[in-house]
Amino acid sequence: MSANEIETLQFNCTTCPSECLLTVEVKRGADGAVAEVYSVTGNSCPRGDTFAHQELTCPMRVLTTTVAVSGGDEALLPVRTAEAIPLALHAQAMDLIRGLVIDAPIRMGDVVLENLLNTNIDLIASMDIDTPK
Template sequence: MSTNVTETLQFNCTTCPSECLLTVEVERDANGAVAAVRFVTGNSCPRGDKFAHQELTCPMRVLTTTVAVSGGDEALLPVRTAEAIPLTLHAQAMDLIRGVVVDAPIRMGDVVLEDLLGTNIDLAASMDIDPT
């Protein structure tokens, strides 16, 4: 006998400007985790279906933050991941990034950290910083 519970959720897809209102039926296990996505409606393109599945099973976000700069005309360098990484890794990534100090000069797009937490996704500079 299954102890899973079926639940209907509604949220907007954010993959394009249409922001379709998705209605998603999910099956949750006894611990409340999503065991299965049963169906997705409301999406006007296939990206909405893919977004709903990913958002409910492994949400992904681009991480944006700053790192300290040594010898630069700015004290902080804005950085971001080149692609989205699992939301569950953001706190661990921030713990690692918090200790990073880059030396000026640095150019937008320069890799600050390669292969962040084994994701094969780099952390890159989001602006230029010149030396003082």
């Protein structure tokens, strides 16, 4: 497909339980990346249009993983980003997170790592971990 042709893509919107099937017309640049989104149809609310543009230009996801715990009644702490971060940063974030060790006790919602990769988004605890009794 040449860089000037319009391509039609289909995928589901995941912003709400309706999971509308979106049909999106795009034009790709010389590098193969989406250069322009021409139209979005199939969405039953405005969030579908926003989702399609975001998904095709800079996909975002909440990162969920675990962090090692020192002195706790559990060895691993489930963590997640407080908001979605660019999908392109997930591997770099995981490289940083793998080296973390958190001291117990910790409470759900506590910030484990501030401003992850300068995104202004924190990595937060997803459960409580106490010290052994």
